Amino acid sequence: MKDRAAHVCMDGRHTGVLREIGSKVRFQSAADWLADPTAIPISLTPPLRAEPYDCVGLHTFFENLLPKGWLLELATKKLKIAKDDAFGLLLVTCADCVGAVTTSAFRHKPFAINRQNLSHANMGPRHLKATPKEPMLISFYNRCTFSLGGFILISNSR
Secondary structure: OOEEEEEEEEEOEEEEEEEEEEEEEEEEEEEHHHHHHOHHHHHOOOOOOOOOOEOOOOOHHHOOOEEEEEEEEHHHHOOOOOOHHHHHHHHHHOOOOOOEOOOOOOOOOEEEEEEOOOOOOOOOOOHHHHHHOOOHHOOOOOEHHHOOOOOEEEOOOO
């Protein structure tokens, strides 16, 4: 089995690493996140603690970030990933999730997120042209997207 891992971010800040270890998945909070007095857990479980949080399979919180229904069909077909490969799906589809938590493959640095509120007045054709042609940032470098939280420019901070 491949050694697979993902950065986990909340509101664009690195909170920890999710790592696949055999049939288990481990979440390890980042030391700088734990040292921040304003840090909060990404969910009720895993808790905010220095010790790793192990789970058999993908933790329910992360499982719920995955695409479902027609979006799952599209993602597995386009990306050639098995529907039962939850960790693999997380690595490639959860860079653009609804909500504050995102993930990115460990081989990449965490995404820098630049949130911009757009009004009808300053929303122009260049913003619309910049949106992904396909959902879930399947090709995610130098892309932007519209979400419930507004216009988000996602770039890889290499």
